[in-house]
Amino acid sequence: MRISKGGLLVIMAFLTPLIVELRTVLSWFGIRLSVVETGALGLALIGAVLIWALWPSNGGTEAKLA
């Protein structure tokens, strides 16, 4: 893992306001997402973060921080 489990949990939590507010921001640019579309986008973001966090960095050296 690139990050501690605690750190990952906090990043996932931090994604919540980003996803919720992203819908409002996109609407200013004329992109209107439904709740389902917002949810799907959120899941995609969470998936991307999970892949980043779980992917071994530097040939498998795991971060031992925190």
Next chain:
Amino acid sequence: MAMRNAYIDQFPKEARVIRAILWSSFLALTIGGTLGLIQGLHRTNVLRFIPSQDYYTVLTAHGVLLVITFTIFFLVGIFTWAVTTSLDRGVKDIRFTWGWYAIMMIGTLLVGVSILGGVVDQIPMNADVLYTFYSPFQAHPAFYVGFVLFVVGTWLAGFDWFRTWWAWKKDNPDERIPLPTFMALTTMLFWYLSSIGVAISILAFLLPWSLGIIDSVNPLLTRTLFWFFGHPVVYFWLMPAYMLWYTMLPKLSGGKLFSDPLARVVFVLFLILSTPVGIHHQYLDPGIAEGFKFIAMTNTMFLLLPSLLTAFTVVASMEHGARQRGGKGYLSWLKALPWRDPAFTGMALAGLMFAAGGFSGMINAGLSINYLVHNSWWVVGHFHLTVGTAAALTFMAASYWFIPQLTGKEIWNRSLGLVQVVLWFIGMTFMSNAMHRAGLFGMPRRTAEPQYQGFDFEPAVGTVAEIDAQVALGAALLTLSVYLFITNMVLTTIGGSTSDAIPDNTYAGTLSGPEDAPVIIDNLKLWTSIAVVLVIIAYSLPLASIIDAGGLFGPGIDPWKPSVVADPSLVLESVRGVMP
């Protein structure tokens, strides 16, 4: 094995009273939080199991229990810890400490029972007046007496800390005031100053009016006196959180406080500026000239300064801590912070949400833009970020450090604690975001029935149903978070095993200590005098003008006592009023 040096080992008598105080606080949190869920589900029409007539009783209890009882009990407990720990001496007389706690408890019970009378027919009382108790809402005298007793208890608590400090000063005449004590004392000074407003409002007007000694009151006068106290009370809730961010977050991060002098300046600024700003809650009140409101706005904008200084100092301290733990890079140091620790994570997330609350607070504080959001759900979203997260989440998070200090026991389940603080952050994101957005399209606060007849709100994004669902989801997550917290605290206290691994009772050291601050910073008399002068400038003319226009006891406004049973004649009158 080294001897344990937790707070309970150093100050066993004080630990006992602080435990009792914190449990009073947690009980208020649990009841108040549950009532919040009932309200959230009711007004969003997701689930209704109380009649709408009882909504004000629930709202009054929710407000009073959370913003007065939960927060202030926690404050007096934590400030007792702060003063005794930083002065390294116990309180002068522990019986006096138990005494003020008992007075606060009696006050709480009187207030609680009088509010409960709104839904229990057997209790011949009623106090559906919300936490602001604006006249012409009139409560049973027990409500006002209870409120006064509670505030008097806090005054005595402050005296307890002052005399402990005076005793310490006698023994250490050349020493600077230790930072946590400095924070407790400056906070109490503006509390003494500001609570004079509510004391006059209750003792001179509302209580005699409720007892039938006087016939009427001047609603604008009592309202202004309330906000004389009502805005500083916001900082009264926040100051323990600020103290914990300054003294505990750097330590939990593994480092030291960046600047002790800067922290002192922040608390001095709050002492000076907290009180002469209350009129910014009254921008839409007729009877107060725009010029006075402009002065209140200017003072309020200055209050952003200490909060921005705090953001800088606390983040710099956390970065220092992270780098001590091996963190590197411009942002990668964030990974080195102790995110598994619920005390650290909860406080850090609370600080982050406070930044968002500060931004929405600037909208509230702006004289002209406030008209857009005044009395709307936006305001509720705002204060759920400030008192509801900056203060409440910090207090819950800090409890994961304090309860072991006070009981000598390890936290029952720290992982559950981490989930709990994160759940609060997520729940509050959903709820406060939706409330802010609803306020922008004019949805009112303080009502069980927000939907007007023959009119549809038009959200800028999404639908009203989505906003309601978001609030209900957020409220459910927040309540779940409270229950997880209380479960962890109960099981730690009654089921946990005594441990020798409890960390020492210390607070953060400093990179730049008190010796770097000018001595004048510790001159409490000077700063208090400046605060008094600013209050006189901000309030004397508006109060004189209000009394001149409406009289001390008002133009003869009859009290309105909320009733749980609708008066048929009133209903008929209302129906006639809306008939074409």
